[in-house]
Amino acid sequence: MTQETGFKNARILVAGGAGFVGSNLVHMLLAEDPKQIIVVDNLLSSDEVNVPSDKRVKFVVGSVTDTQVLANLPDDLDYAFNLVCYHGNQSSIANPMADHDNNLLPALTLFDRLKDIKTLRRVVYAAAACAVAEKTYDDPSPTTEEQPVSLVHDSPYSISKLVGELYGNYFHIRHGLPIVKARFSNVYGPREILGAGRWRGTAHTVWRNVTPTFVWKSLNGESLPLDNGGNTSRDFIFVEDMARGLMACALRGEAGGVYNLATGRETTILELANAINAATGNKSPLDLKPARDWDRSGKRFASTEKARTQLGFEAKVSIQEGINRTVEWTRQNTAVIQTCMDQHRKQLSQLG
């Protein structure tokens, strides 16, 4: 196949494809008429409801560190996306070994297997902007792809994401693996299911990231808790934009290259909370709290210049539109989300 035909008739691997971002990517890739999408996922932080029932999708429930799973991958893949992680920062702090086994090791084992597949046009790796962003509570400047990287990190998750990039670079230089590193900013949107997957040692198994947590609490009329008074800021990107960005990385990213996938806009958590309450009509007052002890990431947003000029990628969905769509999806999927949350009820109550 050729670059011009995009994903048409392509055979594509999406590791972590049952997860939040991975499943949105799979849904979007299906619209491009691929030959086959192979999803490999051990359902550690996801639910199989996210994997579309489509004869072109082959769902392998297993780990990409499993030698048999790796051996069974076809030798004629056109594209591969690695979206595996041990979700998320707090879980990795609670269990660094589990993070190693499901965040860093999967990158290594997968790259090592993929290096032998010569039909691969691109391998896109989900890297994290949080692993490279400058840590400041002053006015941040946009984080570029060339930002110097600190060797001091707040979580094993962040270390794994960074070393995953280093392995990607190594396999590119040594073995010609056509890696493209996509540095994600904070993704939000449909198919992020609170409580999806197995218990990972902290309440964040259920509550995951700030946006789905706030949307859920807001829909239930609860006060939204604002760490550090909501002063922290992030670059929030809607998941549909993220999936488009990942596809742009695969089609137009330079092998060995790194690209921020972001909006280039800074939104404080206070602004996010207000936007969510506006979308749901929640009138409960905000709950202002001190900063989390492990989190020194402060305020940040990403530079979008390189992705715009080299990939032709720009995020399209505004924060209010994205939140409205996330609220609507959450309303329509309350039963599935509640079931996933309920499976951790006992462990949550033991935390006190």
Ligand SMILES: NC(=O)c1ccc[n+]([C@@H]2O[C@H](COP(=O)([O-])OP(=O)(O)OC[C@H]3O[C@@H](n4cnc5c(N)ncnc54)[C@H](O)[C@@H]3O)[C@@H](O)[C@H]2O)c1
């Ligand atoms: N969502 C964000 O804001 C964000 C930000 C920065 C980076 N990322 C990266 O993007 C990727 C996707 O994140 P997400 O938010 O969709 O998380 P997610 O938890 O929904 O997806 C990760 C998927 O990996 C699967 N998985 C875990 N260990 C595995 C293993 N050993 N083998 C196979 N599958 C395994 C999980 O079951 C899950 O389906 C991750 O690599 C993450 O580090 C996400």
